[in-house]
Amino acid sequence: MHNNSAHITIYKASAGSGKTYALTKEYIRMLLAAPGNYKHILAVTFTNKACGEMKERILHTLYTLSNNYDSVQYANELCEEFSLKPIELQKKAQRVLHDILHNYSFFYVETIDTFFQRIIRNFAKELGLHSYFGLELDTSAVIEESVQNLFQNIHEYPEIEQWLIDYSIAKIDDGKNRNVFRALLNDSSILFKEQYMQLTQKSIEFADIVTFFEHVDSLIQTFETNIRELAEKAIGIITKHGLQVEDFKGGSRSCMKPFYILAQQPNDKKYLKLEAILDTENWFTKTSKQRHLIGTLEQSGLLEITHSMFSLYMGNEGIIYRTALLLSSQKYSVGMLQAIQKSIDTYCRDNDLFLISNTNMFLQTIIQGSDAPFVYEKIGCFIRHIMIDEFQDTSQMQWRNFLPLISNAISEGGSALVVGDVKQSIYRFRNGDWSLLHSGIYNDFIQEISEISLSHNWRSRKNIIEFNNTFFQLFSSILQQKYIGTMAEAGLTEIPDKLQSLIPSLYADVEQLIPTRSNDGGYVNLHTISADKESKFPTLVLEQLLVDVLQLFEKGYAPHDIVFLCKEKKHISQIVTFFNEKKQEYPEYAQAFTIVTGEGLRISKSDVVQFILAYLQWMEQPENNFFRTELSVIYNRLQSAQTNDSVMQVQTKANILGDIPSISKNMSLHLITDNIIQQFSLHTHTQELVYLLDFQNIIYSYSKKNMVSISQFIEWWHEQEDTAYLKQEPQGYMRAMTMHKSKGLQFSVVFMPFVDWQYSRSNSTMICNTIDTDFSAIPFAYVSQKKEMATTQFAKQYAEEIMQQYIDSINVFYVACTRAVDALFVYIPENSQTNRISHEIVSCLAEYQLQYSQHTIDNTCIEIGTLDTQAISQSIANNLHTEYPIYTEKLELLPVPETYRFIERMQSSRHEQIQGIRMHRIFEFILSKNDIPVAVHKAIAEGIIEEKQYQEYVNYCTQAIEQSNVSKWFDTTYRIQTEQGISTPEGEKRPDRLVFTEANTIEVIDYKFTLETQTKHIQQVQEYVRVLQSMGYTVTGYVWYVLLHKVLEV
Template identity: 35%
Template sequence: MSKLQVYRASAGSGKTYKLTQEYIMLLFDEPLNYRHTLAVTFTNKATAEMRTRILNSLSDLANREIKNPEHLKELQSRFALSENEVRQKAETLLGQLLHDYSKFSISTIDSFFQKVTRSFAHEMGLPIGFRLELEAKHIMMQAIDQLILEMDKPEHRETKNWLIEFAGDKMERDNSWNISGEIEKISTQIFNETYQASAILLSRQLKDKRYLSTYKNALWEICDNVDKQISEIGMQGLTLISHYKLDISEDFSGKSRSKVKVFERMANLENHLELEKFAKLLDGVEEWTRKDNKPEKNMAITEAYHSGLHALLVKAAEIIEQKSKDYHTAKSILKQLNALGLIQDVYDNMMKISREQNVFMISGTNYLLARIIDDNDTPFIYEKTGTRYSNFMIDEFQDTSALQYKNFIPLVRDSLASGKHSLIVGDVKQAIYRWRNSDWNLLADAVERDYSTYGVDIETLDTNWRSSPDIIKFNNSFFTLAAGILQRQFNRLIPDDISNQPHIMAMQSKISKAYFDVVQKHSPKKSELGGDIYIKVIEASKKEDFMEEAIGTAISRIEELLRSGFEPSEISVLVRNNKEGVEITNAMLSGAYHSKKEALDVISNESLILSKSEAVKLIIEQLKFVRNPDDQLSASFVRLHIMKQQTLNKDLSSEESAGQLDASLSLSGNDSETAWKNYLSKLGLLREKPFYELVESLIELLPNQIKKSNSVYLQSFLSLCLDYINRESADLNQ
């Protein structure tokens, strides 16, 4: 039996180096270990990097012209080999790997579980030749559209009534009847592992609209009963105040800001369950009276207090303490219930569409595998996959989900029980994939608990080999301070009456624990390397104003760096979300914020979106026109685009423009209409071509410089078209 090795690896701490070293150690220990070792990480890019790093390291070790290659000393020490012996063995191992490359098992977590899924297709009830669908959202959108389009069918009468009620509630709540957005938002829960685990139990109730209506009425009854009791208390209090001829905004302590105004809020049901807003009034009549009141006024307040005001607030406090939890829970459920009531209908439609298209959504893989693996021992899993893995290396462990972790447990335990080697690498501070069910608590807590029988060796890689000392010092100070502040702020929000509960006590140190290893050392080789940290705090009352100033500040700073001699490729802009990325990318490309109104060269995912390409836009509009020659809007767009290109490209040589439709036309001047009709006629000749060939023909007709400047977009668009043909249809009319 062996222990599980855990590496806590912060940014720049040599994680890939360590993984490569561990893998090569396994190969030196047993040359065929690559056939029985599974290394998984989170992205295709990381997979390619790890694979390349291992091969390059073996190549460097085998190359006698490279002095002191990485891992040489460690291998000599671990296996008591001479330098020549290490190099000879590395050469042999490299040859083995390259000649048996298909057994070199480094993949993403999703790819590994896809392989297992295909092995268990029969047990899962999946059809022969099914296709795994990686992007399930478009199936979800089809399902929602189908739900709305088919609601007039007799068999969907209950669903239709629910949809109408949903639209009415939404109209009343926020003056909008468009329910698609809310249905889409709640339907994303279908991909949530927590929902999947309870979906079977909930499906019958969620499908039964009569059950949901009864449930909704019960929730409203909870809320209405509390509202009625609190409202009556408020009105009784106001009646008493009026009876004693008191002015609630003038006579009580605090005047217009008096806590006694809680009776108005209760009567009007406005923030009426906030006990902390009037708790002080329960301490005694002195909290009600004012020192500068006339004696008879304070006497009237005292009489009103003893005649029932105090008793009313005591009663209100009891109701709030006893029923506010149920009240707020019911209110929260009611906000989501209309959309939640449709989630099973959407799911059923998704399953129907999947069967029709012979696809299986990868989002359901982890849950189905968990059910199968849970009932079988590890050898059966290996028999089905056709490969037995003895060693496991799991990278970016903080990004694994609870079900992925559960599915790995029997495999890793089998490895450790057999005395083999398994390790995980991760950093809870870098957990960024919550939207994909990642759970950083697994690395923080679960691993030590679940593998305690075998033992867990934890090593923190505490040296940052990438950054300069100044950057590292700043990060050490900032994140240590920030984690402490955030933990204290969180702890202040915990009510005293639950602070001693075990799971709440654990939360009171959760953030600090996650950042306990945040402090890093710097590489001695980078001691002389400088660095600069510049922080500007922007204060703005509106988010739009903040973004305006933030973008301007960022671009001004970029200009300073460029003038200082930095290359554009050395500058990166980080943003919080895609929307902000689009805004600052557009700002840099427009030149509006530049002192000389010049555009900045920028590459980003946002700038490479297909919809940003004028060439792709033109092709799409041409396709629309080919599909429907009566589409005058598309025809106008095409014509304007061609005229624009002619204006921009007057200097094209006749040789370059020969055979290119838009360069050979003259859509301005006396012959413009004739030229336009000729163009449409030529475009019509392409109508009979298959969809993919049609797109290729339209691309071929673009001017050469447009094809060159838009090559990335055009290649991506062709790939998208091919994917669509394979997934949906080759018919332009679909």
């Protein structure tokens, strides 16, 4: 426990309550309290996007306070708090903004991962890592490589080889997965769960696993032998009395049947049926032929045997037995997981890799073993104020690693601020733990906490706010009762106190106030879809979806106003396919029915990109008719899209493709692809331009890093295509995304077409802690999640896991419902299975109808409010790319389109030096790629460039720092300083960039924006190197000619 006198503030921020506004206000307040505070404030978020938005909001607010005081709503409040006149506040804000911009590397607004990785980088030596280790983000790729290595070398480990065979047989017998390689990959995902990492900090030897499961099997065998012997005794008594199973009430299915089954093969489901034997009225009827003989059994000892068997099963021995059965079902998985873990460790060690998923575990050994000042000294900063956004998504390990730093800050007179909302905790699969916000932080800091509730909803319109207020109060209670019933049905004898009313307690603050200046109105439409078969539900939903979307268009809503939110990706595909098919039936809506999805943002999904790749493959294998056929199919698809004809109509026309024009291979790859684009007029497909240009940028970047052949590029592309996405989402279209992806966003109109997901997936597995059980020889259990767990030694953990799944479900639904600004449409099946969320939503809506009958249209629809008519708006065109720049042969050596246009202007300008100053100024603000938008905005604010040039400079800077030989200098896990002055007897030296790759090692970089190299540039960097070396550093110098994509080591 921490009992410090200082203060921790918790902002409880429900959806749409303005938490970013509140965070910015608090950050500004701390800056004004002490202008140098920005060097001592650490503000962490969970995504790069949120980080960028936070930085931009802070800087924009400071700029506005400096120039347009009245535009900041809380300006007067700040004046009053700090006893400042408006002009004094303006000057103070100007000074703070100036200081931040000139010391940007000390502006610590970053993702939590970036902050922790920065610590890892600076403690590489203590962790036994090479200074040049690589930080690996793609854990799935490492797992796949490691499993492949294990397969290839399995003959070296005969004991593991046998377990792999047994694992394969077990998976096939269970009917789960015949693809053993894929099954291992799926099981291996738990290796990066925090719970597993915490439980397996000490290495588990394979021999220990074998011994453990021998003990488990022995327990099972002993119990079943005892049961079998008792069952045989019971059968002996029945036989001795001249009876058989058919003589009893019920015939061949009589209550005595379990004896005969258990004597042959103990069956878990038959034990409970023994209870019926204890009631002798179940033995015979008045008309039973053997009634007299059966009656004599009462004094034969049969009841005592039955009671012994039933007590054995229901008592502690039975609980241990059922636990052992549960463990045994996954024993081969446990052994293989340990083998894969060792294979992963070996792979990372051999390739000098550090997995980003291991960051938090490694930090425990650093932070918990060191005092906070030492950590700060190593990373080059001292933090007195810590702000954590989206605290409900913080993991236990992350919080444990923050605790010493927060305690230190408080002890030094600093503060901590956390912002979050338990109801929006939907990332448990990424180790997010809402209990930290609900109770954990209060247990760690008892006396220091104050709460501030952001009680207004500034996002949604009145009817939507009121619906969500009422519905989720009702729904949380109904779901709690559902949980209690489920646990009772599973056989859980006692639900832990903390779970008795947990869901309603989490939603106790769900009711939000409606701001007086908020828009009235808003529209909610809840469709209950009646389908006689479950398989018909999707079809009926899509048909209703079409009706509602067309109504929106008629009311003046534009496609970009609409989003479809789904729990599962497969439903997104169904929606996209449906509206694509409807384009033929509704040609006037052909463009409006286009839907942008996360999958649709993949560059490889573009028809023009697929055509270019097919052509490149045909160039490599011109005799292969498959590639020619593929070219024709894709080309016809492109033509049909332009003419609004069907593909069949296009194919019935003349052979459009004809003889395939040949293109010389004696050109650079990006010129070859540019020729393909021109030959087939691919640049005329305006909706595809954004994909075309991004693909060309990828080709150019690849060409700069690699010796390029067409076959090499194709091979590389097939490995990378799943991770290549558009840098900016096309505008003007309807969108579809998962509910998880929608968090933090808002949309005018939200559709939720398939609200019918299961609380938990079938064949789910879970990790259990074996402490306080009879199976603690191994610290964890990997088990199948099923209701039988309720009668094992893992009953409490099972109850907690099911509760977590119920909370996951209601939270995901809450997040989705609170994205809507103007209108919300929800579609639920009228009849669904009890294991689906829709079952409880229908019950909740029935209760809602009783209370608010005025909203009911009929039994299938609840409608709240009216759908407003909007001013007719045109779809937003993608204004970033409206034409494709055409190359000529003399430009072969010039970069990709965006870069070419940028350099062309610099060449034609008579003020090349001024352009260099501009670029230097922008790069001064860039620590990492995430800072580019903010840096360009600053340049605009300072009048260095025009606002219309924003996207041009963003695109160019992004491309520049993504070069493989410079990207390291923009990795903020290193300590970075820009324009840092160094005093020398000859005067001040000011290198453009210093990157501290180790505690005493520096890389010094000077940018040049000229189109030719010069000796004086090298001499300048040599001087920087000399000065830094005299200060005791190990230094390497570089001149980076940005426009030439050239780096010279000095």
